[in-house]
Amino acid sequence: MSLPHAILxxxxxxxxxxxxxxxxxxxxxxxxxxxxxxxxxxxLGKLEQSGAIRELRRxxxxxxxxxxxxxxxxxRAELAAWVGxxxxxxxxxxxxxxxxxxxxxxxxxxxxxxxxxxxxxHRAQLAEYRAIEAHDFGPERASPGDRVRHLVLRGxxxxxxxxxxxxxDAHRELRDMAGETGTGPEPTAx
Amino acid sequence: MSLPHAILxxxxxxxxxxxxxxxxxxxxxxxxxxxxxxxxxxxLGKLEQSGAIRELRRxxxxxxxxxxxxxxxxxRAELAAWVGxxxxxxxxxxxxxxxxxxxxxxxxxxxxxxxxxxxxxHRAQLAEYRAIEAHDFGPERASPGDRVRHLVLRGxxxxxxxxxxxxxDAHRELRDMAGETGTGPEPTAx
DNA sequence: GTGATCATGTAACAAGTTACATGATTCC
DNA sequence: GGAATCATGTAACTTGTTACATGATCAC
Numbered sequence: 001m002s003l004p005h006a007i008l009x010x011x012x013x014x015x016x017x018x019x020x021x022x023x024x025x026x027x028x029x030x031x032x033x034x035x036x037x038x039x040x041x042x043x044l045g046k047l048e049q050s051g052a053i054r055e056l057r058r059x060x061x062x063x064x065x066x067x068x069x070x071x072x073x074x075x076r077a078e079l080a081a082w083v084g085x086x087x088x089x090x091x092x093x094x095x096x097x098x099x100x101x102x103x104x105x106x107x108x109x110x111x112x113x114x115x116x117x118x119x120x121x122h123r124a125q126l127a128e129y130r131a132i133e134a135h136d137f138g139p140e141r142a143s144p145g146d147r148v149r150h151l152v153l154r155g156x157x158x159x160x161x162x163x164x165x166x167x168x169d170a171h172r173e174l175r176d177m178a179g180e181t182g183t184g185p186e187p188t189a190x
Numbered sequence: 191m192s193l194p195h196a197i198l199x200x201x202x203x204x205x206x207x208x209x210x211x212x213x214x215x216x217x218x219x220x221x222x223x224x225x226x227x228x229x230x231x232x233x234l235g236k237l238e239q240s241g242a243i244r245e246l247r248r249x250x251x252x253x254x255x256x257x258x259x260x261x262x263x264x265x266r267a268e269l270a271a272w273v274g275x276x277x278x279x280x281x282x283x284x285x286x287x288x289x290x291x292x293x294x295x296x297x298x299x300x301x302x303x304x305x306x307x308x309x310x311x312h313r314a315q316l317a318e319y320r321a322i323e324a325h326d327f328g329p330e331r332a333s334p335g336d337r338v339r340h341l342v343l344r345g346x347x348x349x350x351x352x353x354x355x356x357x358x359d360a361h362r363e364l365r366d367m368a369g370e371t372g373t374g375p376e377p378t379a380x
Numbered sequence: 381g382t383g384a385t386c387a388t389g390t391a392a393c394a395a396g397t398t399a400c401a402t403g404a405t406t407c408c
Numbered sequence: 409g410g411a412a413t414c415a416t417g418t419a420a421c422t423t424g425t426t427a428c429a430t431g432a433t434c435a436c
Contacts, residue, residue: 002285003395009292019415032288034281039396041417065404065415076296083293084300089286089308091224095192096279097345098223102199103273104338106266110274118279144367148294151363155287155356162352166345173341177334193423209387229424231389255387255432 003043006033008052008071008079015056015070018044031129031156044069052078100170112174119167126160129153191272193233196223198242198261198269205246205260208234221319221346234259242268290360302364309357316350319343 010021010029021044022037024030035043047053052075056068071079096118103111137150200211200219211234212227214220225233237243242265246258261269286308293301327340 001394002283002288005292006288009288009295012295017415018417022415029288029291030281032282032284032291034283036397037415038398038417041415042395045417067416079292080296080299083289083296083298084304086304086307087285089311091220092222092346092349093192093224094222095277097342098192098196098199098219099273100338100345101219101222101342102195102269104335104342105199105202106270106273108273108338109270114274114276117276121279145294147363147367148290148298151360152287152291152294154359155290156282158352158356159282162348166348169344170341173337177337191422207387208389212387226425227387228389228426231387232423235389257388 002033003035003039004047004052005079005082006035007040007043007047008075011053011069011071012076012079015068017066017068019066020068032152047075051075108174108177112171112178115167115171115174119164119171122160122163122167126157126164129157129160133157192223193225193229194237194242195269195272196225197230197233197237198265201243201259201261202266202269205258207256207258209256210258222342237265241265298364298367302361302368305357305361305364309354309361312350312353312357316347316354319347319350323347 006025006029007021010016010024016024018037018041021040022035025033025035025040044053048055048069051072053069053071056070096115099111099114100108133150133153137146137153142150196215196219197211200206200214206214208227208231211230212225215223215225215230234243238245238259241262243259243261246260286304289301289304290298323340323343327336327343332340
């Protein structure tokens with residue numbers, strides 16, 4: 001139940017068309033909630049039908065076939081209610097941790113390369129976040145909205161720092177093991 | 191495409207029935223890949239049909255209606271191939287970070303309580319992981335399999351440490367802001 | 381023997397993914 | 409005016425969730 005709220009947030013920040021939302025979901029909002037354009041169009045339809053958003057008529061009507069949407073009071077109210085709603089954290093679902101666990105049973109063949117690849121990706125993401133931080137947030141006392149936005153960004157940064165740290169550890173360990181014992185499976189008990 | 195591999199891993203660690211797998215997915219494997227019993231039964235059916243697992247006939251046939259499964263060579267081969275497969279990390283999808291971002295637009299009413307609640311849950315999870323670590327892993331030189339299992343656990347620990355740290359930060363910041371300026375929405379630009 | 385629970389399963393739905401279709405506009 | 413692309417959308421499928429159904433076994 002988070003996609004509609006992600007869209008409402010994005011539309012409150014700036015009224016947009018489906019394609020513009022899609023682009024913004026490739027960065028910014030999408031750092032924490034990704035979505036494809038098909039999901040977005042489907043959800044825009046539902047939100048419009050439920051009265052949370054409406055199509056915005058622009059000044060120049062010759063603007064191609066773009067349909068811009070804006071949030072209605074009902075949509076804003078729903079979003080505000082959702083912010084404080086009691087909702088348990090979803091259990092983690094991470095395929096790489098799972099793959100490592102599988103490696104403990106069937107051997108780590110090929111995993112160190114994958115771990116290295118993921119490490120590079122997370123390092124790049126971390127660098128991107130840090131660049132945004134340096135650009136958008138200074139040391140001065142900021143408005144509440146800015147402080148919240150900075151807090152969200154720090155969440156992203158710390159999460160990537162976790163990944164980079166752990167993946168470095170994993171990479172080292174896997175290389176060690178490959179050197180010592182080969183990457184074959186554990187001797188089975190039976 | 192991870193659930194079947196999670197099940198294969200669990201079955202290699204120990205042949206089990208559907209209900210036993212379900213229980214193990216509430217801890218252990220489930221720390222990184224959760225699943226309900228309906229998903230598990232559905233997937234067991236598919237895996238059996240594709241020849242990756244088969245029903246295991248037990249010694250005492252009077253064991254109620256439990257059906258235990260074991261992994262066949264094809265299943266083990268598929269799992270080993272998956273471990274080293276190239277597969278990009280899924281973009282993060284976290285509702286709490288998203289809610290905080292929404293709070294930057296419509297106000298943080300009620301969010302500090304939610305953040306406090308999540309903080310407690312993550313602290314509990316961290317404590318649970320640490321207890322497992324203290325119980326299962328000593329300082330001595332371990333077998334490759336144990337080292338991999340410890341690495342996975344450290345991943346879980348570090349991830350929870352990230353959450354606890356960031357949530358403490360967020361909780362402090364939200365309390366500050368509530369004291370200073372109220373929790374209402376940002377003054378809108380328009 | 382009956383009520384609780386255990387174990388397996390079905391059905392219906394919601395959310396997310398992948399592939400493709402269609403009309404409009406822009407570039408040359 | 410034909411090709412490239414932009415923007416919206418459909419269709420089919422997979423994965424995950426919620427609610428319920430069924431038979432077996434256990435406790436008393």
